Amino acid sequence: MTADAVVPAQGGRAAAPPPPPPADFTFQGHFGKNPLGGVSFRALCARLPSVLGGTARMAWRTDRAAVALLLACQVLTGLASGVQLTATARAMRPLVGTAPVADRLHAALPALVVVAAAAAAVRAASALAAYADGRITPKLTTQADVALVEAVCRVEAGAWSEDGFSDRHEAAEVGVVRTQMMVQDARTFTAALIRMAAAAGVLTVLKPLLLPLLLLAVLPAGLGAVLTARVDYATHYANVGDRNVRGMMRWWSTEPRYGDEVRANGMTGYLVYWYTALSERIDRRTLATAPRKLRIDFVTSLLGGFFLVCTWATLGWLAVTGRVELALVATAVVAVQTVLAALSQVVVSAAALFHSSLYLADMRSFLDLAAARAPVRGILTVDGPVEEIRLEDVVFRYPGKTGPAVDGLSLTLRRGEIVAIVGENGSGKSTLSRLITGIYLADAGRVTWNGVDLAAADPGSVWPRCGLVPQIFAQWPLRARENVTLGQPRTHDDAPVWEAVEAVGMRDTLDGLPLGLDTLLARELWGGSELSGGQWQRLACSRALYRKPDLLILDEPTSQMDPRGEHRIFEGLKAIAGDRITLVVTHQLENTRVADRIIVMDGGRITEQGTFAELVAGDGLFAELLALSKDR
Structure with missing residues (x-):
């Protein structure tokens, strides 16, 4: 699809400009340099033992019995291969002799039986090794996958704003x-x-000269495989940013809940064009490496072929000149083929192992980074109930931003109080809520709960006391029950769940689902059901109420609700406010009447605070915004 095909000219009007192509997305910051860019071939090869050792350690931690079986099978395979070649040499002597055929076969029969038994042992060992591999690999992959998910979930929220973090995750x-x-x-x-x-070993006994020739015949292939892996990794590194954004765009484009916007706004053509253009850019980088890899393969194959011809020529010369008897020549042919096949497999597998190690190194590097950015703040604990939260000269700046999102802010919140926070977009309201909960830590100043600084407190004693309804909340593809409890049930029965659901007016809705609380809330899943936007928002509020938190924060909690639902939420807030600190972030200024105190923010600072009546009479920003909201 071309750009011109997306927006054709209509009627007699001039053609509209073509849609813009995707921006350049590169692996940014100090992570943008390929770590292998200046590394020598010798250094690359030196990585192999550590890669092999690291793989063995991971596998050993995963399933020791399977690793032991795998190693035993490997040793058995080697021993059986050696026995097979030695028996072949014994069988060849009578087989190439001058005695009658029957006598020769009879003489060679014991050795041939050993050959057959050794071959059977090799096959059995290979089958058992594949079984052990089948036990280890799924567990190992799951462990790596879970470790990555856990690292991302546990990392400090501010890490996602850091340069290159998202690309390193990709x-x-x-x-x-x-x-x-x-x-x-x-x-x-x-x-x-x-x-x-x-x-x-067998070949060396027969004729030592052949072994170095065989090594020379195979080593160029190893060199080529490692160099090709290096080229592939460089391409992968160049495409990380594009692949990251393409993956996000794919999800947004194909997610059913955004399908109405895509279709009604006629975005399908552009999205397909954009996705195609970005994919083609990734492909161009990949295809651009083909000539280089061809040159590597051509040169290394030429070298390997030359030394292989030398090997066979040497073996032929030894046979013709009588330096090796005919029986040993036949055995040497088998040994050469075996060594050559094994050497080739060693080279190919080593290159594959090396290639995979590059990406595993990225994974381990990210896990180390995530571990370093996980909340490790101290061992102090916050005991409940939380009577007071104080912010003292708090400053917070997002990474890469020149100005602070919150600047020198001081505030005291007390148990039993409903506090509303208002202000224009970008004034710092949502950032303030993240600072209060300890999701973000202040760059300067401090936030304390009952006098305990959150920077020195164990998050495990803080976050269980929080109930947060964010402006953008998750619609989890879980059962209705887990969408309320968030997988943290307080009791074995559903009474507290229904209590929280009743408080937000969702009892009849959930009762009417096919399986009640057991209904999957995702229409994409078999047997699943979907809720409307307002119903989802009520359910998000029920999550916070179910937790019975010491601190309840609602960020635009009723933006998608009808007036009846909105009224019910705020009436419910007043009913339970005495047991907690309640913070409401809203643009609906009429809703702030429920608050005991209203905080007005502008430019990351508190510019006004007071009751609704005081601020309306104060002729400040609050009064101005309230007047604008009514002038419609």
């Missing part, structure tokens, strides 16, 4: 995918290495 996702291949690559590599060692 790179780590690729590491999770590559985890599936690591054990198989390691298994193939070690098995081939053991087989190669066994076959090389």
